[in-house]
Amino acid sequence: MKSNTFNYSMLAVGVAAVMGLSTGANAATPTGGTSGSFNVTNKATASYTVAGSDAPQSAESNVVTVNVKETGSFSLISTVVDDVKDDDFGKDRAINAQASSTVDFTHTLTNGGNVNDTYKITLANAGGDNFDYNLSNSVIKYQKVNAAGTNIGGEVTIANNDSIALAPGEKALITVTAQADTKRVADANGILTVTAESTYLKANTANTAPANYTAVNTDNALTKTPIYAITKSATTNLGNKNFDLNNTDAFVDYTITVKNEGNISGTAISISDDLPSGLVAIASGQQNYKAPSVTTSNGSAVGTAILSNSNKTITVAGQNIKVGETITVTFRAKKATDATSSSLFTNYAVVRDNTNSDANANTPDIIDRSDDGVTPGGLTESTYENTATPLIGKDDNTNATVTTTNQTRAIAITPGANKEVALVTPTTNNEVANTYTYTITNNGTDITEAAGTGDNDSSVKLSIKPTATRNNGIIDDPNINITRVYVDANNNGKFDTGETELVGVNGIYELNAATPFVTGSTTTRKGLAPGESVKIGVQVTTSGEGSNDPNSPQANVNNIGDFETLTLSIQPKGPVNGTAVPTSTSDNPLSTTSTTTMQGVNLAKYQIAADCGANPAVSSAAWSINNATATAAQCIFYKLEAKNTFTDTAKVINNLVVSDTLDDKLTYQANSFSASPTATNQSLGQTIKVTFATVNAGTTANVVFSAKPSQTGTNQ
Template sequence: MRAKLFKHSVLTVGVIAAMGTAISSNAANVTYDQNNAFKVRNIATATYKVVGNDTTQTAESNEVTVNVTETGAFSLIPTSVDNDPNDDLNKDQNIAPKAGATVNFNHTLKNDGNVADTYQVNIGNASNDQFDYAIAKSIITYQKVDANNNNIGGVETVANGGNIALGAGESAKITIAATTDAARTVGKNGILTVSATSAYLNGKGQTATASNTDNAITTTPIYAITKSAVTNLGTRNIDLNNANAYVDYTISVTNEGNADGTDVTIEDALPNGLMLIKNGEANYTAPTIKRNGTVVNITPSVTDDKITFAGVDIAKTQTITVTFRAKKSTNASVTSDFVNYAVVKDDVDGDGTFDLIDNSGDKTLNGTPENNYEDSNLPADRDGKDNNDNAAVTPTSQNRELTITASADKEVALQSQNNVYNYTITNKGSDVTEAANPGEVLFTVLPTDDNQKINIGQVFVDANNNGKLDNGETILTANPNNQYDLNQAAPNGLVSAKGNTPAGSVVIGVVVNTNGSGSKKSPNVTDIGTSEKMTITVLPQTVINGTPAPANVNTTSTTTMQGIDLDKFQAVAACGTAPTAITNWVTSDINATAGACIFYKLEAINTFTNTQINNVVLSDTLKSTTYQNDFASDTSANSPVATPSINGSLITGTFSKLVGKEVGNVYFSAKISQTGTN
């Protein structure tokens, strides 16, 4: 609405003219006197009859003469109210910024002389200002008054360049309704020149024109609008999978103009997919409106998707703050565009129609362009700059899912170190970051069936996924419950896939060491083929952004100790029998007589499934027997047979290799001899 106007004054020039010599002049008056401007002569006559005489008699007086002095004088005085009534200007009057706005400039034209006069009145635009008036559309009216300030007739209209006739001592109270054709921004200055020219003085060749100066400042509120949003997550993301998700909006409107705003309307129409939370619904908070932090008693008009505060007064420099809460509607989706703008409307010129329309995005909305009267060249606290940068809300459809990839089971040597299992933990959810904070996701690495000869060593982050614990890689530390924190492994958390950004993952390495035995001497069992199953379990702990923790996931890996399973078989047969011809091999005790031959088979089995074992050396030291020089060997998978080495009672056979699951045999015999020499 229209704000209270500031007033201006105008330059005044008065001129008094008389015939003769100019006596004095100043900014208000010019006096010019002429003696004996004309003479007034008069002779009296008389007619009469004398009684008794019918003849008319006449008489004539002497002539008397009056020398008349004429005074031509007038003043043009600015009379609009402003902050300095004693100056010579109609100064800094207010004009609304809308095209067609009008400002009234008041002047008093007075005939201070003793003769009737006619005055030509002219108005025009100055050249050193910031906007022009529409002279042809501006209207000049006046009311004549007598010397006692009583009206003479009614209000008259005079054209620009038209005449006003005044008798001596009469005045004309002039009002110039100066009109503009174009809209203007705040603070723009327009200057109007006003002059009156005396026909009487002009005819006498004397100074005949008095001039005034009027100016008006474009006066309007302008509004700096800032809108922001924050969801229940403390971000600007709203989770469409969370029935309790909401958005809190804040609108700040500061009047940075040079006029107060009255009956202002502040409104916000929500985008498709969002709706206001109504009283009685879950997560409802009442909308608020405050002026400089103090509550304003205005009840908003609320529909499903629009909130309006009407009748808001915003004085210069004041800030109005509005808050309200919204939630998703049934048609919301992750493709919804949750960007909208706060709108401020004001009827600056008071004609009943909003002419100031401003929004927080400084853009055309729904086909309606902005008309905010702002001047971006003004300082930051007066330019009405708007900001919608923090008002956009991103819809997400949050889903939580963590996966872990299995690592292949391993066959390892009985005595081994640094056997590494790699597990990849991946965030397969959507619109959520897992393990962004400590304690949100834990995991454990524990044996399912504990084998004392198989031990879990370090748990680490295999940053280069090479299956080795390299220098500089992070070794993880378990808590007292033997739980590891995924945030320690991924300090920034694991993001979900979005666009060209892949799902976040981290590779966890687990070192396993073995300390098995291959001896069957006692208790006649080896650790060959024994194993331990290890389980790694991912344990989501907390609700994240309103979404509950997903189910635990796990995978297992089995470590099996393998190597050479060595058995020794024996049989008794006649000396000279080919060792490979023996079929009754046993591992149990047997009986023999002195002088007989004992046949031996050393059986070496590579128990690995696919791993080759090289340089397998089988050796046997004979006791109370004499080697019979009949060494033989075979293999089950065509690997080279063993190479013999006989050194007294030490019998050695060496296989260059045995492939996985291959059996290598060494055969020989020895004659029983108590001395070991015959």
């Protein structure tokens, strides 16, 4: 998982300018005899439709602010030192995966103004991460220093929402010790916001927006834990998976490999294997005996494999395994004395680890099995694997199953498709626009699949669930939803009258319900005979929005580029007539994915404060969404950038209307308007409204104009 980068917040000349405070350095020179100041904020809006759709779409730009004349300042800067290596951003702290782990974050609060001030310090859990911190158990300490860096007094402990008093030029070196109570997966990140609120700025400004008197830092901790990828394979004395119960010399050679794919070493782990009812390990002195072996890829001491008295369990204890290293265990088994074709011949390797004590694995907090599942015997896995990155720590027991029959099982699902769709699903013909169709085929021999339902071993479930979104740790996008799953009998991508709609529970459907009825029956379905297939349709609708304004009533979110990946997996319940559950192969995959991505118009607004004159070039590097500083004699140049974010060339934006209403402290500058490509219509003045007939996929429509600020009636 890619870690979240830090967001440094500095409430300096830009915000303080609103408050009427002098900053000293970089302070703007008053003009016209005035000593007050004001700020100008505005944004742009757009409406449009997407080719092939009559649904209205909308977008809002970011809010841009021009602060005319600087005044006072303060800053809150994160000073975290990187202690997570090989990350993308170098600003993560490490935290153990177990509950009640803590992590330290450090910050520097500086009074850069010329007045005494107090700053309320507030901790809060941020959204969009994987876990929260227990704020009541978190500790805030600070050491005050003067401008020369000399300590003032000793270290002070304060509670959440308490304040720190600083004179001009003084700093507070803050340490936040945050505690996460819950267990977390590897690479799970927790984001904490630390906010400083200036008492003086809040009390002395006419504009009471929090952005004018607060500064926010974003802290991130990354969970560190071993993750074990366990692979188990079996080969019989025939060199395949066929175990002949009538052959007294039959045996099975098992190989277990354990690789640490986490981000920290494992210490004193144990590896064990409980043999099922049909097998026992071959002990020393018995026919076909082969001594168990333990080898390691790091060249460390080789461990010892211990057989239980009944020869039903093999255990290797006390193994250390660094990140990227592998331990391999081999042993040999034969059929049990009372084994029959109905006996079990599937078994699993289990890794146990106590990441807290690391002395032994007797009380593990990690229990990981070689099939990533829960055994019928009741062993519940407890790993730190991240389901959003399933290739990390992926276990594989598929090659460890031996069979005593000639029957074969193979079920395949066709590959999914990825689609770009509008933010809002069209109100007409949406079955074609947002429908995915999959074909499920029984490629086995002599076995009918999905003949049963419920907990019957012959049942086959179809799981259709969201598994990934744009946001790490979130697997279900609330703006992308499955609205219908059905049997697409005529394969036209639409739900037609007479077609069967499937009803699932928590995204799990019975594949049996998609198969034809038994001849002459209206209650019993026959399942999928070898060679038969069924087509499944999945309808997906979207309800996204396109606002870049965090204060917008549109839900404070821009959903452009948001996506949701659906994973469809075929889940056979159990063995049928002695033949084990089929495994997923390249020829017969049991799962596939489809990704729905919302696209549309991404509207952004940029500004430049400069002397009045010709418009800056559209491509100028000076355009910025950040706060700017201007005098009353200067002009503010604006650029509205409306990008068609679709990559599908068929997704043309039609009738794009870009609008912008200027703040009443601004005066539109005549003859400053330009548009590219050429607009089909425009209305100019305090309200600018520009129409573009079409905007092709991946291209951008730009509007540039200027306005002049006026201080009349606005000074404090």
